[in-house]
């Protein structure tokens with residue numbers, strides 16, 4: 001696909017209200033301006049200063065590994081539990097959820113032609129004027145610290161979002177242009193709904209739970225939204241970002257990306273890895289609520305989208321999130337003496353509100369504190385003596401004075417800059433990297 005060859009047209013301004021319909025994944029990090037699609041209608045673009053990130057926010061693309069072995073899972077793999085343990089398919093999914101929080105799936109049952117048609121109507125949507133009120137058009141921006149103070153930096157992308165449903169008729173909420181948008185999207189949504197059922201069942205089994213456990217816990221009436229992301233070619237991808245690093249806040253997402261154009265990246269072992277498109281595959285992203293429901297066994301994936309010089313990129317995320325009333329907390333069957341709860345229970349509304357409250361600051365850590373099973377402020381933290389011997393010398397210093405409080409103060413002081421707990425330890429205080437599972441997860 002080449003957006004540059006498309007006829008470019010100006011789109012009307014779209015009034016947007018922040019409502020429960022919005023795809024929440026990015027709101028916690030970003031602010032948005034409601035504008036017509038400008039980037040899609042103006043390529044090639046020049047790089048104006050309001051797109052340029054301060055040095056500490058730049059993607060540092062030279063440090064991204066050139067290729068990565070992101071798991072590719074074939075849903076046609078053998079899937080019969082033999083009584084000894086989970087099926088090979090469930091084991092592979094479970095391993096990917098633990099190690100990456102993200103994987104590709106192939107042979108997923110959604111026809112290739114339907115995926116292509118869906119991307120094609122989505123792409124046409126970027127060129128149309130006709131939006132229903134339910135289609136939210138955003139240009140996200142980030143507030144960042146620059147020399148002159150806090151400034152807005154625009155993301156090199158634009159997005160639109162609307163609801164979807166797999167069994168109910170939601171088509172009146174969809175654009176009428178291009179004329180086939182509603183029909184194509186309704187068919188896509190039906191298939192993706194079936195796929196979510198299957199994935200949630202496989203992921204539940206991977207946790208040793210009943211097939212329908214996660215689906216039940218996410219709730220009878222999940223919040224279903226999609227977000228389409230368009231990234232035009234960028235004159236200097238080192239200076240900009242398509243979408244900054246974030247974790248999705250809901251449960252799980254199925255992402256379709258155009259083939260042949262890279263952009264999605266994930267963090268693993270503190271390194272950015274590319275998630276290059278795999279032909280006829282979807283990318284599956286686990287989000288925060290799965291991490292909490294699984295009591296930290298499965299991880300919510302930290303990801304971002306970078307831009308590239310030559311080609312426009314399009315991606316479409318279908319999100320399956322809890323309703324605001326749904327109560328989320330570690331599933332009881334996953335808790336025992338060896339696995340105490342790492343998070344407290346909360347309603348999804350509470351989770352989201354906390355994110356909004358912390359607007360522009362260190363939202364995740366602040367949110368995480370009451371959610372986590374954390375030490376007391378005066379608890380001394382350091383490697384347990386019984387675990388130290390000649391073969392295993394201490395890797396971390398003991399926090400001597402104010403202990404856990406000291407660690408928290410340090411992390412907060414680094415506001416906006418070095419937020420990872422590992423980096424805080426390495427650079428500020430400790431000899432080497434630290435992984436404290438109970439506080440690591442949301443410290444990004």
Ligand SMILES: O=C(O)CCC(=O)C(=O)O
Nearest residue numbers: 025227229264305315317
């Ligand atoms: O474009 C992509 O691949 C990433 C999209 C994304 O992170 C999101 O929609 O939350």
